[in-house]
Amino acid sequence: MASIQSLLQNAELPGSPSARLDAEWLLAAALGKPATYLRTWPEREVPAECAERFAGMLARRRQGEPVAYILGRQGFWSLDLEVAPHTLIPRPDTELLVETALALLPDEATRALDLGTGTGAIALALACERPSWQVVGVDRIAEAVALAERNRLRLRLGNVAFSQSHWYQALAGQRFSLIVSNPPYIAASDPHLGEGDVRFEPPSALVAGADGLDDIRSIIDGAAQHLLPGGWLLLEHGYDQGDAVRALLQGAGFVEVRSCRDLGGHERVSLGRLIGQPSEAPHAQ
Numbered sequence: 001m002a003s004i005q006s007l008l009q010n011a012e013l014p015g016s017p018s019a020r021l022d023a024e025w026l027l028a029a030a031l032g033k034p035a036t037y038l039r040t041w042p043e044r045e046v047p048a049e050c051a052e053r054f055a056g057m058l059a060r061r062r063q064g065e066p067v068a069y070i071l072g073r074q075g076f077w078s079l080d081l082e083v084a085p086h087t088l089i090p091r092p093d094t095e096l097l098v099e100t101a102l103a104l105l106p107d108e109a110t111r112a113l114d115l116g117t118g119t120g121a122i123a124l125a126l127a128c129e130r131p132s133w134q135v136v137g138v139d140r141i142a143e144a145v146a147l148a149e150r151n152r153l154r155l156r157l158g159n160v161a162f163s164q165s166h167w168y169q170a171l172a173g174q175r176f177s178l179i180v181s182n183p184p185y186i187a188a189s190d191p192h193l194g195e196g197d198v199r200f201e202p203p204s205a206l207v208a209g210a211d212g213l214d215d216i217r218s219i220i221d222g223a224a225q226h227l228l229p230g231g232w233l234l235l236e237h238g239y240d241q242g243d244a245v246r247a248l249l250q251g252a253g254f255v256e257v258r259s260c261r262d263l264g265g266h267e268r269v270s271l272g273r274l275i276g277q278p279s280e281a282p283h284a285q
């Protein structure tokens with residue numbers, strides 16, 4: 001039998017930018033222990049069946065499969081979420097969207113909508129931080145809705161509901177004070193789609209037409225029918241799409257339009273507010 005330390009030292013993940021951490025996460029999962037166990041007991045022998053499981057996981061990682069899909073889990077905000085290949089893996093970047101939404105609206109009863117919820121990450125984080133809110137999360141893909149619902153049940157959050165809808169399609173007549181989305185925003189020709197972890201994620205969660213803005217345009221266009229007067233729309237977008245998204249928001253009559261930067265210093269979230277009823281919404285010059 002091999003020790004934890006020797007298995008980690010011999011784990012080869014040449015293609016991974018985070019090889020040591022990947023190996024630690026995978027070995028901890030193969031052992032059914034928290035990652036801290038590995039550092040506390042480096043000399044401990046690993047049972048043969050766990051070592052075998054670990055070898056199988058390393059082989060998948062060497063093929064490029066993201067650690068989150070191998071483990072079936074990913075941390076987001078304060079939550080441990082189940083993930084599956086029909087959904088995007090929640091990213092730390094998207095925590096900026098959650099943070100911005102929370103800072104914008106006080107802790108009073110609010111109806112919030114998360115479009116393209118995937119694992120439910122954004123909706124669940126908002127519901128968890130704001131027990132007085134009623135959060136709705138929708139996704140076009142039935143498997144994503146089922147996954148988000150499993151995450152909701154495991155987290156025991158009663159103030160969020162998930163249902164199937166392609167953007168606003170199944171939400172006729174419903175209005176919200178806050179609409180958030182991390183939609184697909186990568187241009188179809190972006191070479192980054194052929195590299196690293198994104199190769200394993202569903203293109204439908206990543207790609208949005210020739211300029212990456214197709215879904216953002218649909219979401220902005222439909223917002224007036226689903227925002228309450230004074231309601232906010234917050235969108236995550238690509239690092240170089242801030243100007244374009246602000247222009248789209250202003251063109252659709254949004255005011256107080258601005259963008260927020262992620263930890264890498266890139267404009268990552270843009271937002272705006274719609275005052276008055278849709279018919280009264282002012283049009284930008």
Ligand code: GLN
Nearest residue numbers: 182183184185186205206
């Ligand atoms: N930020 C992700 C990436 O660049 C894309 C997420 C998305 O399209 N919503 O990999």
